[in-house]
Every structure is written in structure tokens, then in C-alpha cells.
Amino acid sequence: MGRKRQQIMVLHLSNPNLESNTVAWAIYDGAKSKKEAQMTTGDSDTPPYASVLDAMRDGWYVIQFPTLPSYRSGYEHELGHLPYEYILERKVTVHE
Amino acid sequence: MNNTANRHLLTSVQMAEFAVNGFIKLEGLVPQELNEAVHEEQKQYSNATPGHKYWHQSKLIREVFELPHVKGVLDSFVGKAPVYDHSFLHIVPAERHSGQSYHGDSVIDTRPFAFDIQAFYFSHDAPEIMGPTLILPGSHLRKISTFSIGRYKNIIGQRRLAAKAGTIAFLHHGIWHCAQPNYTDQTRYVFKLRLRPGQEQRGLFNTDGYDSPEVAEVIRKGMHTWAGDEARLNQIGAAKFYRYLCGDDRVDFSFEGVLSRMGM
Numbered sequence: 458m459g460r461k462r463q464q465i466m467v468l469h470l471s472n473p474n475l476e477s478n479t480v481a482w483a484i485y486d487g488a489k490s491k492k493e494a495q496m497t498t499g500d501s502d503t504p505p506y507a508s509v510l511d512a513m514r515d516g517w518y519v520i521q522f523p524t525l526p527s528y529r530s531g532y533e534h535e536l537g538h539l540p541y542e543y544i545l546e547r548k549v550t551v552h553e
Numbered sequence: 554m555n556n557t558a559n560r561h562l563l564t565s566v567q568m569a570e571f572a573v574n575g576f577i578k579l580e581g582l583v584p585q586e587l588n589e590a591v592h593e594e595q596k597q598y599s600n601a602t603p604g605h606k607y608w609h610q611s612k613l614i615r616e617v618f619e620l621p622h623v624k625g626v627l628d629s630f631v632g633k634a635p636v637y638d639h640s641f642l643h644i645v646p647a648e649r650h651s652g653q654s655y656h657g658d659s660v661i662d663t664r665p666f667a668f669d670i671q672a673f674y675f676s677h678d679a680p681e682i683m684g685p686t687l688i689l690p691g692s693h694l695r696k697i698s699t700f701s702i703g704r705y706k707n708i709i710g711q712r713r714l715a716a717k718a719g720t721i722a723f724l725h726h727g728i729w730h731c732a733q734p735n736y737t738d739q740t741r742y743v744f745k746l747r748l749r750p751g752q753e754q755r756g757l758f759n760t761d762g763y764d765s766p767e768v769a770e771v772i773r774k775g776m777h778t779w780a781g782d783e784a785r786l787n788q789i790g791a792a793k794f795y796r797y798l799c800g801d802d803r804v805d806f807s808f809e810g811v812l813s814r815m816g817m
Contacts, residue, residue, distance in 0.1 A: 471781030
């Protein structure tokens with residue numbers, strides 16, 4: 458009998474426009490067993506989708522938008538994590 | 554200003570590249586005979602042997618870091634009296650197919666510009682499939698907390714430090730990095746030595762031409778695609794960092810001369 462499993466994809470874009478370029482990506486695949494390899498660091502040089510919009514066209518659902526950065530006086534040039542991070546999901550059927 | 558006494562010091566262009574990218578990889582620093590001797594010695598170590606003991610147990614590894622042109626590079630970063638922080642012989646066994654999570658070493662550093670240098674010495678050839686360390690050039694000045702970037706898997710512009718034997722890569726302590734899978738049947742060794750500065754890190758390299766057009770070009774072109782909308786801010790950070798390193802607070806190679814325009 459088929460059961461639904463969640464796949465999560467994290468795409469970082471170059472700016473808040475959902476059509477802007479993907480600059481970082483990660484996939485966490487809940488349909489894979491613990492023995493199967495997940496995406497690992499450094500295993501690809503080309504993103505799976507050029508933008509979030511491209512991923513949406515292929516059946517991924519955006520489940521979290523990033524909060525836009527706020528720029529406090531005196532800290533305008535401070536940088537940290539990648540800011541434009543989108544979480545997407547897809548549900549797939551697995552047969553056990 | 555001009556610090557030219559030691560011919561093994563890094564040049565201004567090399568230091569500008571370090572300011573922009575957070576690392577510099579220098580090939581052929583260690584003679585092959587010494588590489589082979591070190592490699593043979595490292596084969597006696599495994600992950601069951603604490604890697605932090607290697608530096609204290611090996612005369613050969615000390616010999617590597619006493620080489621005049623290696624010392625010259627270290628002098629350029631942390632001065633002539635650096636403070637030992639820690640070291641580790643990192644070992645990736647043959648056929649280990651999982652990569653480490655992206656991280657920054659230690660904890661969030663509160664020093665505005667001062668930095669520790671992390672030297673990664675390769676005693677044997679480490680091609681891409683052997684799992685040399687993966688780094689993100691230009692990430693060294695961003696504030697993250699150790700594994701707070703552990704969600705990331707792939708980033709545009711990431712680079713494996715594939716190296717020939719005798720190469721030493723010198724990394725800013727803050728650079729984002731992770732160990733990589735080893736798809737070969739050979740064990741991969743890399744020795745890391747972290748040193749703290751023994752003095753203020755201003756004008757320690759060969760400062761000839763520190764404000765030259767060649768240096769300006771390196772820094773002005775220091776826009777990293779992965780930084781997206783923040784690429785300009787990232788570049789301004791590198792320009793500030795280089796100003797600190799060169800010791801002249803009038804130098805401004807920032808995007809649109811922001812440092813001068815905004816009175817920084």
C-alpha cells in the first residue's frame with residue numbers, strides 16, 4: 458500500500474524576487490530510507506532549479522517565505538546567513 | 554610602511570586575494586622528500602589516535618612549518634611571534650561517502666578585523682574525488698555560529714581544495730567549510746595548524762604596491778555570485794579588511810568608494 462512522504466527542498470535566491478537566481482540549495486528526502494544517501498555537501502555544482510518559480514512549475518509547494526532583512530543604524534553592513542531562504546515541499550508516494 | 558625585509562612574505566596582490574576570498578592556496582611549498590616522509594608517518598595514525606597529538610609527537614611536521622618560505626607566509630598573516638591555538642591531523646578513511654556539514658570553526662569571533670590563520674598542509678596528492686576540504690570563497694567575514702549553516706548543502710562558487718603534495722592552503726578562521734567524501738581506496742590526510750596573531754596584523758606582508766592598480770582590481774572585482782543582493786556589502790567588508798591588513802586607513806577599494814563617501 459502506498460504511503461505519502463515529504464520531500465523538503467531549501468532554495469536560497471539572490472534577492473526576494475521568486476524568479477531571481479538560485480545561489481544555494483539542499484534537499485532532504487523523507488521518501489528515502491535511513492540507509493539511502495541524502496544530498497551531501499558539495500555533491501553538485503548546478504542547482505536543481507534556476508529559481509523558486511521554476512520549482513513551483515515542477516510541482517513543489519512553497520511552505521515558508523523568508524522574513525526580509527531589517528537594517529539597524531550602525532549595523533547596516535553586518536552580514537551573516539544567506540537571507541533569501543525558501544522552504545519548499547513535495548509529497549510523494551512510497552510503496553512499502 | 555614598506556615591509557620588504559623578508560623575501561618570503563606574501564605580496565600585496567596575494568594579500569588582496571586573501572582579503573577578498575578568505576584563503577590562499579600555495580603549491581610547492583614543501584619539498585617532495587619531506588612530503589613523503591610526513592605521509593609515511595601520518596599513515597601510522599588513524600581516527601582512533603587523537604589527531605591533536607600529532608603536532609606534539611612529530612619532528613617532521615615541525616620541520617614543514619619551519620621552512621623559510623612557509624614561515625614567511627605565516628609571518629605575513631600573524632607576525633613573527635604567533636600564538637599556538639590548536640592543531641589536528643584530519644583523516645578521511647577510504648570510501649567514506651558522506652560529507653561533513655558546512656560550518657565555521659570555533660565560535661562567533663568578536664574581533665572586528667583580527668583573525669587566526671588556519672594552515673591546511675597536504676602531504677600527498679588530494680584530488681577532488683579524495684575529499685579535500687570544501688570552502689566557500691568570500692564567506693569569511695560573515696557572522697555565523699559554528700554549525701548554524703549546517704542546513705546548506707551546495708552553494709554557487711563553492712570550491713574543493715584539491716591539492717598536490719606540498720601544498721598548503723591558508724584559511725581565515727571564519728571561512729565556511731566542510732570535509733568531503735572520499736571515493737578512493739586511499740586514506741586522505743590533511744594537517745591543520747591554527748595560529749593566533751602575536752601582534753596587530755597591519756602591514757605584516759610585503760607591502761610594496763599595496764595601493765597599486767593591480768591590488769585595486771583584485772578587490773573591486775571581489776563580488777561573489779552566491780552573495781546575491783549582498784554581493785556589494787560583502788565586497789565592502791573585504792575592502793575594509795584589506796584596509797586593516799595594509800595598515801593605511803586612507804586606502805579605499807570599496808564598491809563606489811563607499812568607505813570614503815560615508816566617512817568610514
